Amino acid sequence: MCPSKSILPLLQRLRAGGEWAGYALLALVLLVAMPLALDVFRLNLVGKYLSYAFVAVGLVMLWGYGGVLSLGQGVFFGLGGYAMAMFLKLEASDPRSTAIQSTPGIPDFMDWNQLSALPWWWEPFRHLPFAMAGVVAIPVLLAFVVSFAMFRRRVSGVYFAIITQAVALILSVLIIGQQGYTGGVNGITDLKTMLGWDIRTDSARLNLYFVNVALLFGAVALCRWIQRSKLGVLLLAMRDKEDRVRFSGYDVAMFKVFVFCLAAALSAIGGAMFTLQVGFMSPSFVGIVPSIEMVIFAAVGGRMSLVGAVWGTLLVNAGKTYFSESFPDLWLFLMAALFIGVVVAFPDGLAGLYRKYLARRRADDPPAPAERIPATTA
Template sequence: MSPSSTLPGRLRSIAASSWSGYALLALVLLVVMPLSLDIFRLNLVGKYLSYAFVAVGLVMLWGYGGVLSLGQGVFFGLGGYAMAMFLKLEASDAKSTAIQSTPGIPDFMDWNQITALPWWWEPFRHLPVALIGVVLVPMALAFLVSFAMFRRRVGGVYFAIITQAIALILSVLIIGQQGFTGGVNGITDLKTMLGWDIRTDSARMILYFANVILLFAAIALCRWIQRTKLGVLLLAMRDKEDRVRFSGYDVAMFKVFVFCLAAGLAGIGGAMFTLQVGFMSPSFVGIVPSIEMVIFAAVGGRMSLVGAIWGTLLVNAGKTYFSESFPDLWLFLMAALFIGVVVAFPDGLAGLYSKYIRRKPAEDAATPAEGVPGKTA
């Protein structure tokens, strides 16, 4: 059998993790963790899973599209700020802010002598607008950046550096415009959503399950894309971009699409982070968090949607454990974890699973039966 004849099967194998992997992940997230963790730890896991939206987007962007972005924190932060603006406006009603010089505006605006709500804040008084903004604002910026870059065939390390620069610029801009964004402290003291107190234990439990459901919906969307002709073209574009271009396909628009998809997913993750943690700040927008998000995908396996989630959980759980148990050494321990995983398992946790677990039954099935030449067991 020629190698080319096995290509569709290989693509299907890459495009979809085994159903057992999805079932195991669902069992752990929906049953094991809620039953075994207290609400504080479960809320931490919910925070970790909000980062997993970014990692899933990076699987599509970096693993399938071959486009490495080191600025995904930008889109995570924009989605988080869109949700935080709605929540802050709800918490800044005239009654709650009666002691301010200008009632009815966020407290940080009053502290900075701003006397009227900026026009671009006004639409975020409405939850539907905020929910649309969670996805649309990151995707709009992603479209502007990627269309300008990919049309000029800017890619590779140059594009990665540009995304880093955007992350730095946006974090500096948010900090500098303190009166409009809350500055270095961000948007804090978020209490309710449509009158529902998001700080209670029951609300945190509901938000955790909502986060998991949305995450599986994101996985289903990406898996569907992987199994379509578009997914095959993304892989072909990653490996042989010139051949795809010479075949008549618009490679630049494929890259724009997958970059916008990753940005939209990151925005959803940012919104869920804001709801579960109760604030959003520029510390999640800059270069460092953006690089950490790439590490989540790399540790899990940049070709695996499920692996990206496991990688996100592993890295963040290690970060929490090391910082609590070894406050003076945790940065070094985290670095050792990153380097060790990448060196020992270059394909991430998903590659480890595929090499030592998933392939073993197939190898056993192909072993000739004892005493019967040519017959398989």
């Protein structure tokens, strides 16, 4: 029998063990260590970071597995956040709370812009089930329209990335320009309750943090299930040899549409959780700059690793907070140095660092040569 018969199963068990160890370590840090070590304010800040991690996880599927780089994920993050903010703002704008306005019962920014009635497309967002459905449905619908139009025409690579940037710019300009309907540059602010539950209290922030972590692990589990399925194999094949997959009879365009819509849905859920935890949503999270930052989260963590994407998001945002607090005049340069340093030193991100050093120590021999042993009998 060839040595591969015994070596390959061992390597697979070691790899699986390392993968589960990574999930367990992340769960231990997020569910135990951070709640015990941090006060509510800092824990809420970590919750904000984790809302960005939804976008990074989606980019692992879209960019890492699908080979499609999007520089406009802030669009879907923002749309999900705005859908949730609209419900919360309407709840905070009841006639009693807005009695001093010229038109009670509508959001304050509408009253300031001399609107006398709530726009018809705001009305359905009075209901939480509709708002929760809209958090996912609206971004996914936009993602489907954009991706279907582009991928059917075989637009890919840098051209598709530029188009997603253009969509991000258009949406941010539209939101800012329609101040009476969207809150303009200030966004939708002063969000207080959800079905009467005050989301500004310490207990609410603690609960929302754990809900955020649970949803994030659910997103990671869903993506891992897709990766291990036939669909995941086809995504990898499509990324590496798109023409071969097409010639095999598969509809490559629809695979790309699917993974783009999946990434959009995950980004939108992150945006909704951001709104709940931070208490506002503005166009500053929709445009080109935040979208590029979200790609950096995935790149630092490792664009092929779901857990790495979460760690990368935490590292970059923690660095951003620390540098901006400690070095307010230099923090942008320090953030750039952090990103460049990580990418240059670890081209595969933090996940690549783990595989290169830590995972190798778990096995007595380097895994790379063994993986090239053909799985055939002698």
